Amino acid sequence: METVILAVVIAVVVLGVLGGLVVGSRRKKPLPPPPPAAPDITAPPAEPHIGDEAETPRDEPRRTIEEVDLPDGSTGVAVGEPPVVEELPPTEIEVPEPTAGRLVRLRARLSRSQNALGKGLLTLLSREHLDDDTWEEIEDTLLTADVGVAPTQELVEGLRERVKVLGTRTPEELRGLLREELLKLVGTDFDRTVKTEPETSKPGIVMVVGVNGTGKTTTTGKLARVLVADGRSVVLGAADTFRAAAADQLQTWGERVGAHTVRGPEGGDPASIAFDAVKEGKEIGADVVLIDTAGRLHTKTGLMDELGKVKRVVEKQAPLDEVLLVLDATTGQNGLVQARVFAEVVDITGIVLTKLDGTAKGGIVIAVQRELGVPVKLVGLGEGADDLAPFEPEAFVDALIGE
Numbered sequence: 001m002e003t004v005i006l007a008v009v010i011a012v013v014v015l016g017v018l019g020g021l022v023v024g025s026r027r028k029k030p031l032p033p034p035p036p037a038a039p040d041i042t043a044p045p046a047e048p049h050i051g052d053e054a055e056t057p058r059d060e061p062r063r064t065i066e067e068v069d070l071p072d073g074s075t076g077v078a079v080g081e082p083p084v085v086e087e088l089p090p091t092e093i094e095v096p097e098p099t100a101g102r103l104v105r106l107r108a109r110l111s112r113s114q115n116a117l118g119k120g121l122l123t124l125l126s127r128e129h130l131d132d133d134t135w136e137e138i139e140d141t142l143l144t145a146d147v148g149v150a151p152t153q154e155l156v157e158g159l160r161e162r163v164k165v166l167g168t169r170t171p172e173e174l175r176g177l178l179r180e181e182l183l184k185l186v187g188t189d190f191d192r193t194v195k196t197e198p199e200t201s202k203p204g205i206v207m208v209v210g211v212n213g214t215g216k217t218t219t220t221g222k223l224a225r226v227l228v229a230d231g232r233s234v235v236l237g238a239a240d241t242f243r244a245a246a247a248d249q250l251q252t253w254g255e256r257v258g259a260h261t262v263r264g265p266e267g268g269d270p271a272s273i274a275f276d277a278v279k280e281g282k283e284i285g286a287d288v289v290l291i292d293t294a295g296r297l298h299t300k301t302g303l304m305d306e307l308g309k310v311k312r313v314v315e316k317q318a319p320l321d322e323v324l325l326v327l328d329a330t331t332g333q334n335g336l337v338q339a340r341v342f343a344e345v346v347d348i349t350g351i352v353l354t355k356l357d358g359t360a361k362g363g364i365v366i367a368v369q370r371e372l373g374v375p376v377k378l379v380g381l382g383e384g385a386d387d388l389a390p391f392e393p394e395a396f397v398d399a400l401i402g403e
């Protein structure tokens with residue numbers, strides 16, 4: 001009996017101790033953290049400007065737009081119920097306008113911005129007496145339109161000579177002379193095709209360089225459309241990791257025409273993104289890989305290091321077929337300075353002049369070709385998706401002199 005009583009007492013004591021431990025451990029458990037009141041969004045870094053120094057890579061985890069819940073007004077989904085997944089409509093793939101004759105289509109825009117130059121020259125040339133003062137005014141008109149000193153002198157000398165030989169002259173003859181002389185300066189012998197078809201194996205690789213804000217990312221996106229319009233498949237490489245929104249912007253351009261964009265973390269290594277883009281282009285058998293880069297001009301060494309590295313890393317897989325320098329036509333002489341710096345850093349093979357719709361200084365086409373010895377291959381004539389046109393000297397000069 002005593003043994004039974006002893007066993008019961010031990011059992012009660014043991015149960016009491018165990019119960020106390022469980023309650024104690026429950027009490028010690030930390031409370032779960034309160035749910036955050038608002039989404040923890042990292043503030044986007046300020047946009048850089050020309051002259052800003054590169055920041056150290058910002059590779060802290062950032063939530064993508066897909067991961068951020070948007071408030072929808074509902075009180076939330078009851079526990080246990082499967083979440084309602086709303087299917088987003090697939091992005092509609094656009095069919096870009098054909099590239100042939102784009103400059104002719106956009107000629108009105110070009111005439112509107114450049115007409116003052118042609119009109120001014122023709123008015124001066126129609127004066128009864130073409131004395132020294134008039135020729136000086138012709139020179140000034142050309143210089144004001146950013147044609148550049150040496151090309152201006154060549155044009156004036158050529159015209160002077162031909163007008164003298166001609167004797168009497170009709171407006172039509174004058175227009176013809178001016179057209180020929182301008183065409184000579186713009187150059188009709190350059191090969192202006194954007195090289196995207198390598199002789200050996202696909203894909204063609206195009207690197208797009210230029211100072212931020214010149215329209216580089218927009219041009220890369222528009223160029224993807226030009227290529228898609230010509231029946232080519234494109235992969236985009238968002239190697240401009242400096243500006244926060246550049247990769248998103250490029251990706252949006254790509255999605256519109258069904259081109260995939262290879263991108264990395266903001267502030268990541270541009271060379272490795274460029275490498276991955278070319279690798280993907282090869283793997284999926286794409287026709288062309290377009291690589292958008294960042295262009296800070298703070299120090300030439302920094303720029304040289306970055307672009308040089310992108311080029312070297314890409315060329316581990318295949319040589320670059322084209323290096324396009326994007327210049328903003330509205331920046332005039334400043335554009336020439338940029339051209340010089342970039343040309344020292346990389347071998348530019350073609351120039352894209354953007355925003356020609358917004359300046360009367362179309363003479364920059366002539367000046368920049370002289371400066372670099374490479375042709376203008378594309379011109380931007382507006383913010384519309386298909387407002388990038390292959391450059392055609394005849395159509396350009398005709399727009400200039402109002403034909």
Ligand SMILES: Nc1nc2c(ncn2[C@@H]2O[C@H](COP(=O)(O)OP(=O)(O)OP(=O)(O)O)[C@@H](O)[C@H]2O)c(=O)[nH]1
Pocket residue numbers: 210211212213214215216217218219240243246293294295354355356357358379380381382383387
């Ligand atoms: N009017 C006009 N605007 C243009 C043209 N090309 C580009 N733009 C505008 O120029 C602005 C700058 O273009 P972006 O492509 O963002 O410039 P970016 O050089 O890539 O700048 P980062 O991405 O900072 O390197 C945008 O508002 C474009 O729409 C053009 O041919 N005409």
